Amino acid sequence: MRIGVMKLVLALCLLGCTSTVFSQDTSLTAPSTSDTQADAAPSPITDLGDEYENSIKLLQNRFRIDYNVKEVSMIFFREYGSAPVVLVRPDGSKLFQGRVDEAFVKWFDADTFDMITIENPMPGPWQAVGQVNPASRVMVISDIKLHATPLPSILFSGEILKSTAYLTNGGEKIDNKQFRDVVELSIEFESANDPNYDNFGANDAEIAKFEDNGRGMDERPSDGVFTGQFNLKVAAGKWQPVYRVDTPMFTREQIGAPIILHNNPVYVDVELDPTDGTGDGYHTLLIDVNRELVNIESLLIDGKIRFPNADIQNFSLTEGGDGVREHLIVAYEEGVYRVKLTAYGTTSEGRDFILDVPEYTFLAEAPEPEVIDPLIDGEDPIVDGSEDPLAMGEGSTSPNQENTQNPSQLQNEDDGMDSGTLTLIIVAMNGTIILIGVVAAVIIILKRRQGSGPASAKVATKNENKKAKKKVVSESDLSLDNEPKGFKKLLAKFKKSKPAE
Numbered sequence: 372m373r374i375g376v377m378k379l380v381l382a383l384c385l386l387g388c389t390s391t392v393f394s395q396d397t398s399l400t401a402p403s404t405s406d407t408q409a410d411a412a413p414s415p416i417t418d419l420g421d422e423y424e425n426s427i428k429l430l431q432n433r434f435r436i437d438y439n440v441k442e443v444s445m446i447f448f449r450e451y452g453s454a455p456v457v458l459v460r461p462d463g464s465k466l467f468q469g470r471v472d473e474a475f476v477k478w479f480d481a482d483t484f485d486m487i488t489i490e491n492p493m494p495g496p497w498q499a500v501g502q503v504n505p506a507s508r509v510m511v512i513s514d515i516k517l518h519a520t521p522l523p524s525i526l527f528s529g530e531i532l533k534s535t536a537y538l539t540n541g542g543e544k545i546d547n548k549q550f551r552d553v554v555e556l557s558i559e560f561e562s563a564n565d566p567n568y569d570n571f572g573a574n575d576a577e578i579a580k581f582e583d584n585g586r587g588m589d590e591r592p593s594d595g596v597f598t599g600q601f602n603l604k605v606a607a608g609k610w611q612p613v614y615r616v617d618t619p620m621f622t623r624e625q626i627g628a629p630i631i632l633h634n635n636p637v638y639v640d641v642e643l644d645p646t647d648g649t650g651d652g653y654h655t656l657l658i659d660v661n662r663e664l665v666n667i668e669s670l671l672i673d674g675k676i677r678f679p680n681a682d683i684q685n686f687s688l689t690e691g692g693d694g695v696r697e698h699l700i701v702a703y704e705e706g707v708y709r710v711k712l713t714a715y716g717t718t719s720e721g722r723d724f725i726l727d728v729p730e731y732t733f734l735a736e737a738p739e740p741e742v743i744d745p746l747i748d749g750e751d752p753i754v755d756g757s758e759d760p761l762a763m764g765e766g767s768t769s770p771n772q773e774n775t776q777n778p779s780q781l782q783n784e785d786d787g788m789d790s791g792t793l794t795l796i797i798v799a800m801n802g803t804i805i806l807i808g809v810v811a812a813v814i815i816i817l818k819r820r821q822g823s824g825p826a827s828a829k830v831a832t833k834n835e836n837k838k839a840k841k842k843v844v845s846e847s848d849l850s851l852d853n854e855p856k857g858f859k860k861l862l863a864k865f866k867k868s869k870p871a872e
Contacts, residue, residue, distance in 0.1 A: 432456075432503050438494035444512040444620060447485045448549045453502040455480040458487070461495030479619035483552055486512075486619050504549070513541040515623055517556055517614045519581075519599075522630055525664060525718045529635050531725040532601035533588045534558075536581050538616070548593035555617040556581035556597050563609040563629055570608025570632075578603065578612075602727070607634040636661035637714050639731040644702040652703060654735065656710060658688070658696040667693050669717040674698070679706025679735075705737040 436443060447456050455468035455478075468478050468485065477488040499509065519536035526532070536556060538545045557580045562573040579599035585592030588600045612627040642655040660667055672688035688696045700708065712728035 432499040432509065433496060434498075434509050435496050436492050436494050440492060440494070442488065442490050443492055444486070444488040446510040446512065446550075446553060447487070447499050447501070448483060448504045448510075448547070449485065450502040450504065451483050455485050456499045456501030456503060459498045459500060460493050461497065462493065477620060481552070481619070483549060486553065488620055510540075510547065510550075512618075512620075515540050515545075515554070515616055515618070517581075517616050517623075517625055519558070519614055522612060522627070523718075523720075523722055524630075525720055525722070526603065526630060526632050527634070527636055527664075527724065527726055528603055528605065528607040528632050529727045529729065530601070530603045531727060532603065534579070534581075534599045534601060536597045536599065536614075537595055538597070544595065546595050548595075551583045551593065551597075553618055556599070557615050557617070558599060558601075559613045559615065560605060560610040561613055563611050565609045568608030570606040570610065573606055573608070576605045578605075603632065604727070605632065607632045633661075633664060635726065635728060636665045637712065637726060637728045639710065639712065639728065641700075641708075641731075641733045643733075643735060652701065654700040654702045654708070654733075656698040656700055658698075658712070660714075660716070664719055666717045666719060669715075670696065671715040672696055672698075672712055673715070674710060674712045676700060677709040677711075679704050679708065702735060705735050708733050708735060 432447075449456060458466040460466065466476060466487075468480050471478060475490045479486045516539050517536050518539060520534050522534070523532075538550070538554065538556075558578050559575055560578050561575050562570050564571055579601045581597035581599040582589050583593060583595065583597045587598070589598035590596070608631075609629055610632055611629050614625040614627065616623040616625075638659045638661070640657045640659075642657065644652055644654055658670075658672055660670055668691050670691075674686050674688075676684045676686065678684070686698055688698060690696075710731045710733075712731070714726040714728055715724070716726070717723055
């Protein structure tokens with residue numbers, strides 16, 4: 372009996388201790404919740420209605436605007452392609468898109484949302500009427516900021532870099548999946564205009580756009596994490612990064628700390644085929660890095676070679692080590708060779724990188740043909756008359772005999788022979804011309820004699836025919852019956868006056 376009583380007392384004691392511990396944990400948790408609520412900034416808009424009231428269409432999308440609000444910007448997400456929402460003010464008046472006072476209301480509508488900014492809004496309960504997405508509520512835009520991962524201290528010109536960022540609104544992360552359609556996130560590099568660097572006076576360059584669509588380097592779509600792929604194809608130098616958040620209503624810019632963009636650390640060179648295509652026939656491609664910035668043992672190369680005949684050959688160099696990387700290129704044709712490389716490695720600080728190396732070109736020329744110099748001690752023996760071309764062609768005279776002859780005698784013999792040949796040619800040409808002239812004169816005379824007989828007979832016959840055709844004029848023809856006219860009349864008068872004399 373005593374044992375049972377003791378067990379009962381012990382059980383009651385344990386129950387009391389457990390209740391005490393639970394009440395203490397609850398009391399510790401409660402202040403933490405109140406502190407969090409106290410730290411949260413008050414919102415100018417308060418949702419109205421509980422879950423039951425919001426399930427009724429006529430009571431959905433209600434909210435209250437405080438009396439001390441000077442300006443409010445709101446976003447309403449709606450069904451794709453639906454009409455813009457209609458805002459009902461506390462006094463029952465309505466605001467329609469396209470029929471508002473633009474001095475106080477700015478309204479931007481897209482396929483999936485409405486962004487509205489109102490100055491001095493009427494305090495009290497408001498309601499949005501339209502096909503608002505049931506999963507979203509009215510979103511108040513207060514202070515949107517872009518939080519991006521900081522850029523590394525060592526960056527290279529031509530580097531391909533991944534960076535992530537997220538957005539906050541009023542200090543709280545934006546988890547709304549549809550908000551990616553509202554903003555555009557980008558980063559630009561502005562030159563610091565430092566004359567000590569190569570980018571002095573360079574234009575601004577957009578480096579990347581942040582996307583949350585699950586494409587490219589973005590890991591998951593609509594997860595609130597925006598990913599940007601930097602392709603630093605800009606000049607090396609000192610740059611100022613500028614992060615930009617663009618919305619239909621406004622643009623926010625955040626300026627980051629200046630960075631130094633180093634020159635491309637990969638060096639490319641080539642050793643041409645030393646045998647001019649007559650030996651093993653290979654050009655040697657040499658690849659090295661700036662070893663103060665890059666760990667040479669981590670260097671990997673993926674390349675592509677374009678030959679002069681437009682053939683393409685891919686290659687990879689995956690061997691480690693601290694030596695210069697080498698690759699043999701077949702030297703089967705002269706012309707321009709083009710080499711494009713992508714380098715993978717680790718910086719001296721231990722950061723992995725991907726680098727787009729600028730294209731490297733080199734010219735392979737064919738070996739020059741061997742030219743035999745015809746000069747002997749810088750002098751041509753034929754031009755200066757020291758050698759006889761005919762004798763050299765026949766090869767019958769020995770060099771010793773040629774050297775014993777007097778050069779002046781050889782020159783005189785050559786001149787005499789040339790003069791006799793020239794005289795013979797001139798006489799022959801003149802005789803030919805005279806002979807041609809005599810033959811031509813004889814031919815002309817013979818032709819004239821042959822044509823003179825028939826020609827005179829024909830002329831006499833023509834004269835007789837002309838006389839026969841002439842009409843004999845008699846005195847009867849000069850009668851007054853037929854009065855002559857013109858010249859005949861004048862001639863008749865002359866003949867009549869002649870006998871009277």
